[in-house]
Amino acid sequence: MPVSYPLVSNPFAEFYGSELLNEHYQLLEQAISQYLNPSDVEKVLAAAVFGAQAHDGQKRKSGEPYFTHPIQVALILAKSRFDVPVLQAALLHDVLEDTPVTKEQMTRHFGLQVANIVDGVSKLYELKHKGPLVVQAETFRHLLISCAKDPRVILIKLADRLHNLQTLDAFKDRPDKQKRIAKETMDIYVPIADRLGLFLFRIELEDLAFSYLFPWRYAVINHHYKAQETRKRQESSVKAMHQEIEPLFKALGISASVQLRPRYLSNIYQRMKRKGSFHESMKTHSIRILTDSIDNCYRILGCLHSRYRPIENKLNDYIGSPKSNGYRSLHTSVVNEVGQVFNVQIRTHSMHALAEMGIVAVWHQKLKNQLNQEEESHSVNVNKNMREFLTRIKDIQDFTHDPEEFYATVKAEMGAKDIRVFTPDGKPIDLPLGATPIDFAYAIHTNIGHHCVAAIVNGRDYPITQVLQHGQTVSIKTDPNAHPHPRWVEQVASPRAKTAVRDYFKKVSFEQASDMGKKRFAQAAARYLNDEVLIQARLEHYLLTNQLDKETVFAEIGYGKRQSSLLAAHLFDDYPLLPASTQAIKVQSALHETIHLASCCRPLPHEPITGALDSKTDGITIHRRDCPTTKSINQSNWVSAEWAEEVQGLFATQLLIDCIDRRGLLNEITHITGDSIDIRNLKIENHPETKTARLIIDLGVANRSALARVMARLRSVEGILKLSRT
Ligand code: MN
DSSP: OOOOOOOOSSSTSSSSSSSHEEEEEEHHHHHHHHOOOOOHHHHHHHHHHHHHHHHHBOOOOSBBTTHHHHHHHHHHHHTTOOHHHHHHHHTTTTTTHHHHHHHHHHHHHHHHHHHHHHHHHHHOOOGOOOOOOHHHHHHHHHHHHHHHOOTTTHHHHHHHHHHHHGGGGTTTOHHHHHHHHHHIHHHHHHHHHHHHTTTHHHHHHHHHHHHHHHHHHHHHHHHHHHHHHHHHHHHHHHHHHHHHHHHHHTTTTOOEEEEEOOHHHHHHHHHHHHSSSHHHHTTEEEEEEESSOOOHHHHHHOOOOHHSSOOOTTEETTTTTTTTTTOOOEEEEEOOOOOOEEEEEEEEEEHHHHHHHHGGGGOHHHHHHHHHHHHHHHHHHHHHHHHHHHHHHHHHHHOOOOHHHHHHHHHHHHHHHHEOOOOOOOOOEETTTOOOOHHHHHHHHHHHHEEEEEEEEEEEEEOTOOOTTTTBBBEEOTTTTTOOOTTHHHHHHHHHHHHHHHHHHSSSOOHHHHHHHHOOOOOOHHOOOHHHHHHHHHHHHHHHHHHHHHHHHHHHTTSSSHHHHHHHHHHTSSSSSOOHHOOEEEEEOOSSSSSOOOOTTOOOTSOOOEEEETTTTTTTEEEEEGGGGGEEEEEEEEEEEEEEEEEOOOOEEEEEEEOOTTTTTHHHHHHHOOOOEEEEEEEEEEEGGGEEEEEEEEEEEEEEHHHHHHHHHHHTTTTEEEEEEE
């Protein structure tokens, strides 16, 4: 049956509240006729009439006809100029949930695309008799999975949520409901909007939710912020700055606009919590400079840094390496002569548009036409990244079948700050702060995670449990016979890896765990004696007196609930560890699953070493013989150790350099490197009182003589006052 509507002035004439419906619809029509052609405008109207008919007679809390709500949701999206399927889905978004119309009927009238989007935002009917938490979690899961199939689902949901918040005043008599909706918005929808780069939605949602969660604080901040005085002061400072830098831009032939950045209130509140007061939080001026090319962005940065004093560590180049949500800009903070601080964002006009639109820029005709090729490919990349993010969320669903766990996992995934590392062929992988190569391996594929044994980072060996840094290139070595260690659960940072490791151990059968435990126990026992019969006899005796089952004990070791080294120490406590001549542990590289080099003394090849059993990690820690820490180690935990004939890779060490703070010194120091030396990290502490600086350099070196050579060369650098190894 074709959709028909009467050709009268009010297409809603036959429905309850037709006047009001038409009034609302006129606003929508005005908005869409500015960018859609007449036949598309008709398609939108068809969806409006269909929706109005389906919801006919339903009322909102305010008494208005219910359908004014979907019209307003569509209007929010029309203001951002979204296309016909988005607008149709917005108009129909509550039809499946709240009216008898079925998905099949909707598909027949508006196509599968629109019906799928609406289905994605609909609550799951079959959950009606379950608890509220389960319903929330299940609905959320359904939403995200539909969103991974078609990101437009989230657009509708965010616009829906925005309008609900805008009209939440109607629930004055239900403050509990207002708070619940506001909290859910903060917990879920604000982070989603942020992750997808939908900045415009994010600000409005966050401020509205904030106003319901903390009405009193909101009112106070709003009052202060709107106060003439504050704004005037900010505006005049920015104007003064603009006048100072304008001539510099002109001299370089750069055209740029300098604006005071609108602040949003919940952000001011976050700053207040950090800075202590409203006044303090408003002391810095937030400025945005827009220009027309990337080249100009960097030149503007140069101008600012030559005119004002830049604040250390505040320069962020998100043009060179964009944030994971595609955001690009240069960020810097500078101070003028009178101590005013300016936080400056520098970006091109189209970066700005993309920054406010994020993933949905793809459905944004006007923006698409403006983009040049470089930006076009960036926006395609943004879209790809976002789809990957959504796919990652979908993956979590494959691991966990408990909706509440899913909800918590995804919430953590969205809240986490990111680092970005790369595969050897340059594919970016976003991981939470604190992620290790194990996280990286799981991000590539679950099976790579399960079997990863070693990592190469920036071309060098890297422990798989060491935290990764932004920008590193990582590759993983796997071994089909290797398996996750129970300790990994604590050593990984990404929810995905955590879930995968947990899941692995849930699935590891009792027999497999028992088998793993048996092997680990044999290794631990071999440190004491090599008489298999005696080992078994002691073990059997121990099991009998404690009424334990052997397979269970082994399985507990395999699952990581019991330490093999502790059990061995208990069983063979009357045996000294085997003499060095036969049983010395050979240390071959800095990267060994169970042998760790102590961070207190950082032993290097050729130096006398000793090992200590570490009951916490179930491994052995290698110290320098002269390390003071070894004095506190229980004699019975000592293991003799020596360097292997041929060691592999580089070993970590740290140098402290006290030096005169002179220009060029850092450059000279960092150039003293060779084949066998690798600077891994460098920290500078400035001491302006004495005009000196302290450098703390983390190095990777092949052995002690390589370090000695570097130290000798460093001693010849002019201006170095003191050089020592920590
Ligand atoms: Mn709705």
